[in-house]
Amino acid sequence: MKAAVLNAFDAPLDIQCLPDPVLGTGEVVVDVAAAPVASYSVNVFNGSRNYPLELPLIPGPGGIGRVRATGPDATRLRPGDWVFVDSTIRSRDNIASPEQILLGWTYRTPAALPLHRYFHHGSFAEQMLVPTENATPIGHIAPSDAGRWTALGRLLVPFGGLLAGGLQAGETLVVNGGTGGFGGAGVAVALAMGAGRVVVTGRNHGTLEDLARRHGGRVRIVRFSGDEARDRKSICDAADGPIDMVLDFLPREASAAQVRAAALAVKLGGRVILMGGLRGGAGDLGLNYNWLMHNETTVRGVWMYSRDAIPRMVQMVRAGLIDLGQFELAEFGLDSTNEAVAYAAANAGPRQLTVLRPDGYSGGHAKKLS
Template identity: 35%
Template structure:
């Protein structure tokens, strides 16, 4: 620790809806099982401004002032005891998804610098309250994945990895197999469009992308290639399901639902009704209403409806192999970088960013 300064400026939030300011705080010291990371860039989620303003009641931030920020690209600065593979100077991607290490039936879970999965996860959040909108962050060793073998990419380019890994977790949960047909509902959103390119990389024979914005669907299809077929939804589940099935050539093996804050369930139901018998629906979006499940249809067709949150610990490592092989083109995501002092402008940009844009903070500026 003698080689670096003892304090740093970090974006600290008093509470959701409380004071947000760039404050001088101590650089954290490593402890057993932890890694101190020098943060290069930290990507911003689209809802960060609403979060800071206290508009998202479903989130559970730390009960005291904390440093915001979630996923990041950085470099190992120092490691604590019980960290054996990661070395100082190594470039890593940091995942905000932290799950308790203990071998228990229901491990507590938090998102670093954002929220916790219910009050039972308070202990985990108190141990790891601070996120990545700072020059240095302390994180559990298991949240870091080495970026060895990717030297041709800049830190800014590699930040796109954090965009892809969330939908990749859902595709893994749904056991998407090469040669299958998949429907991606909400394909014009940031995570939905990422799922399109992932499905191509994972070998889907046909990817049907759905939404209501014809222009944005066409843009994603044009960039993702000939296996991608857009279907513009009209709002009637039965009619839309027929249009999707026609585009599939009979029906889909899997539907991946990544709708953002939908006010009705119609597009999700259309995706469900488009499945072949034995098909599965993966739910990963943020629909604002309940999903009325047609009990008899689900039973007769042997459909599986599977909810999924985030991704397993090894998902980033597996996905990086798709990047290294050239199957997953992370450069389709357009980066826009702001300085540390420009967080407010960056949050505005993130809130209005297009589905193929990635807003981030240069944490060393």
């Protein structure tokens, strides 16, 4: 098979011909039709993100494809089925506290290294090997739509946070840091789940205005000023009532003050879900113990999503609650992987979706389909 291989950090990916994956029990081989290219891929590949991974590696966390072959223990999956490949692989020998990796992307702890070494290669290839439970059927789709269906991976991350926080219909949600890919997707998912009002914060005024324009009157926007007290007041004014929940997707470059501006605005018994990327000193939030206790606030970190969220999201798309047409799609052939990585970095945002097509659909050049 043909694949894009990362042989060394800060070096271009190399297009190589490698042996096809070898199928085992409890596994599935998938013919990859479309693989998402994250806007920060360039930072993973040059090593600046410091993601733990062993090289050489075929990168690519998940995607859309068709089942090529299943192990002898598969009961429902059949060759030819269209599937979403979930990149979150969990160890099977410790159900209470499983080790986790992101396929073709990173492993979380040294204990997860055996998983990373076995399920090593990701979706920047014509084929990939995954655990059976990581291939979720999505029903029939036209091959031309496979790239757009990779948006499931972006939508599922905030969906996992919203499910963990127990978002209920009619509630008011703050998406803190809503101008990035996951934050913007979180706005769409929250509205599909019935949120009564969604307050979106961020620094990019143009992107904020675009979110409000596309999603209508239930969305209000707040541009960060950098002053914590002022920003909190702006969030409360935009909510125009009690704030039930905060979904935080602030990036690495943000400050703890930006987190607190939203977190300390929740009502009595409110929930704060942390899914962002603050690092180092900025990750010390400085939340007041006495306030948290008396306000009965739940603060919870969430990483990715539960496996049962995937078929639920597929149902939401099939029902028309989530419109995959909201994304601006650019597709590249496998031979143009390095071009795709550069394009994704230069075109980040909540509506942009950069996709590799190992099935050759795009003919090796960028192709806007929306």
